[in-house]
Amino acid sequence: MANLSDKEIMSSILNEKKLAASALTTLVLESSCPTLRNDVQSILTKTFNGQKQVFDMMSQKGWYPVENANQQEITMAQQKVKNIQSQIL
Amino acid sequence: MPLTSKELMLIQDNISMCESNIKYLQGCAQLATDSQVKSLCNQLASEEKNDLQILMKHINTAGQ
Numbered sequence: 001m002a003n004l005s006d007k008e009i010m011s012s013i014l015n016e017k018k019l020a021a022s023a024l025t026t027l028v029l030e031s032s033c034p035t036l037r038n039d040v041q042s043i044l045t046k047t048f049n050g051q052k053q054v055f056d057m058m059s060q061k062g063w064y065p066v067e068n069a070n071q072q073e074i075t076m077a078q079q080k081v082k083n084i085q086s087q088i089l
Numbered sequence: 090m091p092l093t094s095k096e097l098m099l100i101q102d103n104i105s106m107c108e109s110n111i112k113y114l115q116g117c118a119q120l121a122t123d124s125q126v127k128s129l130c131n132q133l134a135s136e137e138k139n140d141l142q143i144l145m146k147h148i149n150t151a152g153q
């Protein structure tokens with residue numbers, strides 16, 4: 001752990017937030033007690049907010065590069081959606 | 090309302106995750122060289138401590 005860079009630290013915290021959100025979602029979905037469900041939903045919302053803070057800081061520092069989809073990918077996805085629409089709607 | 094065995098198991102799982110996350114975040118805060126990263130680690134550790142207490146409350150008051 002002593003050799004972790006700031007970028008690696010933030011990246012691992014981002015992963016931790018994603019994992020926590022998943023575990024909390026399971027608990028919400030399995031809660032039959034309304035008080036427990038409300039409490040865990042509130043913790044889940046805070047977890048989403050924390051994840052966003054980590055993501056925003058990484059993005060601001062250039063540690064989480066994102067790439068726009070290219071036009072070919074978009075055209076293919078649009079064609080698939082059209083096919084689904086023509087079958088279902 | 091009594092807890093189901095599934096709820097009890099999942100609360101314990103989440104408490105374990107919180108506990109290890111708090112320790113990790115505290116370690117990260119000490120290790121970080123960037124002041125913004127350090128501050129965010131401390132803030133997230135503090136928030137997870139609150140979450141841990143909320144989850145623990147459900148275990149501590151179960152069966153009463």
